[in-house]
Amino acid sequence: MSNETGGTMSTNDPDHGGDGVALQEGDLPARFENPGIPEHQHRMADTDPKAAKRAERQVAFLFVLSMVGTLVMIVGYFAVKMDHDLGFIDYLNRLELSNKLLGIGMAISLLGIGVGAVHWAKTLMPDEERIDYRHLQRGSDEVRAEAVDMLATGVEESGFARRPLIRNTLIGAMALFPLPGLILFRDTGPLPGKYLATTFWKAGDRLMLDPEGGPIKASDMVLGSVAHVLPEGIEEAEHPLNEKAKAAVLLIRLEEDLLAPESLPGAHGGIVAYSKICTHMGCPVALYEQRTHHLLCPCHQSTFDLTQNCKVIFGPAKRALPQLAITVDDEGYLVAAAPFSEPTGPSYWERS
The missing domain is CATH 1.20.58 (Methane Monooxygenase Hydroxylase; Chain G, domain 1)
Structure with a gap:
């Protein structure tokens, strides 16, 4: 159609000369010619x-x-x-x-x-270039x-x-x-088998202070105190760093009457030991809030309640921190009463 200043416009409206029809003034052509596909140039291999x-x-x-x-x-x-x-x-x-x-x-x-x-x-x-016109999305059986x-x-x-x-x-x-x-x-490493499910802890191992070393007596743990401990002899392990990554434990003393009933069999006089490895992504859970008795993971803020057997009360972690059962030996030193009863750290594909 013509505009206000003269000239022509082309349109695709079929009622007004669609498909490139130009409504013209004077002697302008009624339709622009389709230039078509350029002549095919054969290659040498053709x-x-x-x-x-x-x-x-x-x-x-x-x-x-x-x-x-x-x-x-x-x-x-x-x-x-x-x-x-x-x-x-x-x-x-x-x-x-x-x-x-x-x-x-x-x-x-x-x-x-x-x-x-x-x-x-x-x-x-x-x-060769070919033309295929648009059609309905779902074609007939013939198409x-x-x-x-x-x-x-x-x-x-x-x-x-x-x-x-x-x-x-x-x-x-x-x-x-x-x-x-x-x-x-x-070749990133051998399949883990039971390696992830076990730690260096075994019954009778003394709790050794980390990193200073040396055993610790139950009498050394005053109310509210926290200690980082590892099993005795871990430095002589074949892969000590790997073993430390699984066996690190937090030792804490609080009022015995605050402990949940399920944690009492593994405690000694209000002293409890829990895995230091977060069950979410394996970060070290090393922040203890003495007034609330909460353990906090600094990586993703998973929070565990000591008074509820380290149950998760906040954050992405889904499992409680495993408890290490402890007792004392004849000299009054704190020792492991048994290995961990479940794997420490985050979940993995072979965990039952």
């Missing part, structure tokens, strides 16, 4: 069988290169030994070599698959059958079925590519 064969070999070479990169990564991972008895400089040199082999191998593996797929699509797969036929045609035109060299090398590259990930994840 007209020259030798060029197509050469492109096929190039794609296969890239997929084989990807397989070589994957193998370099795997071999480099196992060939470079990271023994801890090496000198510090030698250890760093080996670590650098290992990282370079892993990085270069993964880069070649990814690059081979990616560039090979792009080169395949640009040189061998059909590149759906036609779509299946189009997919089958696409597979045929891609050459996946009739180019076994490309197909087989692609399958080989894709089959090898996940292996480094599986190896790396599997």
Whole structure:
């Protein structure tokens, strides 16, 4: 339609010359011509069988290169030994070599698959432009059958079925590519088995002050006092840091009549011992509010009530802190009466 200043406007309204119809003044044309799709330019591989064969070999070479990169990564991972008895400089040199082999191998593996797929699509797969008009989202059975036929045609035109060299090398590259990930994840450590469910504590172990060391007597624990303790002999464990991460315990004394009935069998004269490892994410629960008898985790504010057998009263933790049953030996020193009756720390997949 015309605007106030003259001239013309085109519209898609079918009642006013739709589909590009221009309502004009004077001798302007009634319709703009559709320029159509540009003439298709054939590639060398479309007209020259030798060029197509050469492109096929190039794609296969890239997929084989990807397989070589994957193998370099795997071999480099196992060939470079990271023994801890090496000198510090030698250890760093080996670590650098290992990282370079892993990085270069993964880069070649990814690059081979990616560039090979792009080169395949640009040189061998059909590149003609086609027009498909919009239709209802859910087509008829005939349209759906036609779509299946189009997919089958696409597979045929891609050459996946009739180019076994490309197909087989692609399958080989894709089959090898996940292996480094599986190896790396599997080699993060042995499966835990019962290791997470047990601690260094056993019946008769003296409670040793942490970090100063030395045993502690029940008479040393005055009302309201708090001590951080570990089991005797933990420094001689095969992996002392790992054991400390599970066995750390808070020792606290409060009025015995405040204790919940279920915590009394494991207490001694108002002295109770609970795991220091938060049952949410494993942070150290080290903040004690003497007036409220609450233990607070500083990481995510999970709060445990000592008077309710360390039940969770606030925060994301879902389980109470496990209690370590304690007693005294013949010399009056506090000792563990038994190991923890349940795993300490956060939940994990094998926990029952």
